[in-house]
């Protein structure tokens with residue numbers, strides 16, 4: 001099946017080889033149409049005005065909440081909070097839940113794989129209230145090394161990625177989550193990459209919080225999701241204050257509204273949220289089975305081709321086991337920036353840098369890596385172009 | 400036959416065969432010339448790509464004007480940052496501290512002779528940042544940051 005035609009960017013840029021979907025995905029036409037449809041037909045502020053247009057906008061916005069709840073298997077739609085992005089979702093949990101329920105000496109367990117967005121909010125909390133941060137190590141394949149002694153009575157939160165954006169490793173979360181709950185710790189899952197490549201069931205995972213961004217999931221930028229179990233969300237104080245999040249306001253105090261509105265202060269990205277529904281519907285219409293089949297085929301093929309280059313070193317998992325469609329690598333004697341620059345001349349987009357995982361890069365003793373990531377709209381010919389491009393870059397620097 | 404032409408030949412040449420790289424003897428031995436000797440060593444990093452440049456500069460003070468006699472750098476980075484560090488040596492040796500501080504981004508880009516995209520501006524400027532902050536530190540002045548280059 002050819003999915004490329006569903007994505008206008010490949011029509012305006014017919015030679016584009018986009019291998020940076022882990023940074024942000026391209027957007028299908030249906031999402032762009034939904035954005036336009038909203039502004040042309042339903043634009044009004046939600047939850048506020050008592051006219052028919054506001055009703056339409058509110059209904060459209062709230063419909064996405066149900067779609068997202070269904071997408072991740074949440075029990076209730078009020079367990080879905082819309083934010084700006086996954087980063088804001090994690091900050092919300094750190095500020096609201098963390099500052100209320102954590103105290104000096106309490107431990108938050110992270111891993112070496114975490115994205116800065118799942119590090120800094122906890123480091124900020126460490127600065128502010130003196131919590132302790134612990135890290136799970138990783139083995140040579142990038143998998144988390146976990147033994148039960150790492151979670152103790154002191155552990156109050158375990159916050160882990162479901163799939164590494166730097167190395168592509170799919171983490172084994174289940175035993176960690178089980179142990180965390182045994183000692184009464186809460187669990188936050190960073191599902192930014194995981195949500196794009198596999199179905200999520202928050203009940204089955206038993207996550208207390210789970211976050212992701214719409215823009216990596218074929219939706220618009222500016223929309224993030226925080227899932228939280230309702231009993232937790234209900235006990236948490238508001239994060240930002242303003243319109244929409246209150247029940248009653250007096251000169252000297254306020255009463256916060258109910259969830260989810262309590263956490264959605266101010267006019268949200270109504271258009272973006274509305275269009276995110278179209279993205280999930282599109283994703284569902286393609287189906288995870290097809291997505292996984294295509295991404296697996298591309299990754300397998302790319303690994304085989306890349307391994308044949310003697311000067312290229314794969315970073316992270318060497319094979320297909322526990323790997324999503326992300327491949328990190330370095331090339332002898334060529335800085336990742338120079339690799340990306342050379343490829344860019346051929347309209348091949350990859351990422352070069354630390355991928356917002358500086359502690360991981362330090363751990364691997366690498367300044368940076370080059371990273372190619374595949375989505376179901378990519379094709380085998382694009383992998384060939386990547387490999388040919390890499391050969392030329394190497395030759396250019398070694399001629 | 401290589402079909403790539405990523406950077407201009409001068410950049411590639413200076414990246415592969417740098418003139419000023421790892422030349423510095425940090426023992427602080429006196430170099431030729433008389434007058435008061437000032438040794439300036441300073442390191443800057445571009446954390447977003449892991450590039451690091453450390454510069455070493457020997458200034459010799461004559462008639463109250465310290466001019467740069469010896470320049471060297473060490474570091475790790477992409478072709479643009481390393482070539483920039485090297486090519487800067489051609490222009491700043493002989494300058495006094497004032498001239499070095501006045502050396503602008505545009506003048507650097509002119510020396511490099513290639514178009515520097517926004518996404519690579521920090522690569523090109525990292526060595527200049529290291530050089531200028533080395534001088535500013537020596538003068539006990541506030542150091543520069545990226546925003547001072549308006550990128």
Ligand SMILES: Cc1ncc(COP(=O)(O)O)c(C=O)c1O
Pocket residue numbers: 022023085086087088115117118161163164165190192193213356
């Ligand atoms: C694993 C992971 N976590 C968190 C983030 C942060 O996402 P955002 O920048 O959309 O908040 C990203 C994406 O950059 C990611 O890949």
